[in-house]
Amino acid sequence: MNDSTALLTDRYELTMVQAALRSGTAHRRSVFEVFARSLPAGRRYGVVAGVGRVLDALETFTFGTAELGYLTDAGIVDGPTAEWLAGYRFSGEITGYAEGDCYFPESPILTVEGPFAEAVVLETLVLSILNHDCAIASAASRMAYAAGDRPLIEMGSRRTHEGAAVAAARAAHIAGFTTTSNLEAGRRYGVPTAGTSAHAFTLLHDSERHAFQAQLDSLGAATTLLVDTYDVERAVRTAVELAGPGLGAVRIDSGDLGEVARRVRAQLDALGAHGTRVTVTGDLDEYGIAALAAAPVDGYGVGTSVVTGSGAPTASLVYKLVARADGDDPDTALRPVAKRSTGKPSRGGRKSAFRRVDARGIASAEVVTTGTPDPGRRDRLLQVPLVRGGEIVGREPLTAARDRHRAALAELPATATQLSRGEPALPTEIIDAGPRR
CATH class of the missing domain: 3.20.20.70 (Aldolase class I)
Incomplete structure (x- = not known):
């Protein structure tokens, strides 16, 4: 069985790679960010999940004989592009919010930096994982809070795609579900099973x-x-x-x-x-x-609602180019770029983020800055290194993500856990602190 994740993507990613190679812009240093413009209606916070799966998928994102044969036989890429893809290995940097943490509108959940062609080709894979897993974890967190200290079993495998069922069990476990009925989630991720x-x-x-x-x-x-x-x-x-x-x-x-x-x-x-x-x-x-x-x-079993995000089956995350160099020199300064289309604007510049925390240990704002962050003594920096120089450095056990989610939820104001409709529990403050390299 071929385990490559390289074709879990959209054709237009490779169309852009081919055109960029031809125009000579493929190697320009670029920064992409993953964020949500808003939360699903009525939700007070989102939960980051799927980061570990992104790292696993990145490790196997390579174009072997089978993948290249399909792409060339179908006329999807030309010879020079196939040659470039044959040697593809992501060589850049990825930082992001750690799994289990909470996020809000405009939070820079994931930042991917590298040559344009290397980074843009990851868009679909990254979004397909994070949009699904964040949606499941965000719904599961609300259910776990409502359940209190009563255990929850995730039992929705028969209500979704067989692959999504495994990912959903993992995401729900991060957000507080105790066990799953899905045996592959137990084998692959160590989620305790029951049934x-x-x-x-x-x-x-x-x-x-x-x-x-x-x-x-x-x-x-x-x-x-x-x-x-x-x-x-x-x-x-x-x-x-x-x-x-x-x-x-x-x-x-x-x-x-x-x-x-x-x-x-x-x-x-x-x-x-x-x-x-x-x-x-x-x-x-x-x-x-x-x-x-x-x-x-004494306990609950939840199926359809958890694996479908309880009415919000996607987190509506986007992957946008926010900065790029003007040439191929890796030391060339980055300049902000942004789309300005009506209804879907983006904000240029590579972002940093921290959570403003008061003397009681309660968060009061999500601060996103385009310059070097300047957190206070109690504030918490949110982004952690995940990939350095193409090497994965951000793997961690699932228990760490579960513990982090409990801590992150405890940090939010009381309004965060209300099930009634309302605004995000934290306002997002955008600070333009000047350019960053």
Whole structure:
């Protein structure tokens, strides 16, 4: 199997490379930035996710025999361009917000600097990863906050593309989900996995009792039994009778989840199963989870909403050229460039960013500057090195991203976690501090 990521791109990237090679501008030092002009309607913050996947994809972004054969046979690139692509290795610098951190409108989430052709060809790959993963993590963060200290399992694999399912599980875990049902996410990224049985398993057996007994025989009393295939009250009674009061959990997947959970909790307690947990699933989103805050629920399973970004399946990030040199000399100063089209303007100049933090440790603004940043004593610089001289330096364990997200969320003002519609939790202050090299 060919693992190259080089063709996970749009044709126009290679069209630009070919034309730039021909015009002699391909090697001009250039700076591209990834940012969002706005957040999805009603969202107070976004969550950075997918940076680790971008670094993995960059490592395999090479044009081998198969890729070059396709491009030349299809007439997509000419001979000189194919020759250039054959030797492609990104040699530039990438900095960006670390995974798990929060972002706001105009935040320079990722900065890619290098020769124009080397940097522009990464646009589609970078955006396809970050737009998806940031959208998932941003929705998952809201769900995790609504859940409080109750665990969440991501179980949306059947509601999205098989590859997206793996990425979604990773992004949701960064933003606070405890486990995933997706085994490839467990194997590839180390996300803890969970899952027991579906209604089909109960329907397979001659009775619910037989189904429960078979699951208990296989997995032990700590398992979770699905109790809403037929009659919930009878199922709970049968479950405790077979497993004893040490039954791990029961799962409810339908009906008025809050009301059913209250009845099931009362029944479990009456049967002496005080330690048996109640897990609910079934078309939950952050609003449904918040509505169950007072219900006797011990955990949630979320599918469709999390893998589709809870109504915002893309973060609407863009990848824009913001500065470039006037010649090929690597020491030539960069000058700002920007598009000025109506409705989609960009701001020229390479940006730096820091989060202004007050004496209480609470952020008050996202400060984006085109010059050298001048943060205060308490302020936090946001960009970290990811790639230096073409070498990846920014890899980190997923646990670091999870820890960072908890800290970043705790730093935001209380309005950030409100589910009602409103403006971003932090204003973005743009400071033009003069040119940078």
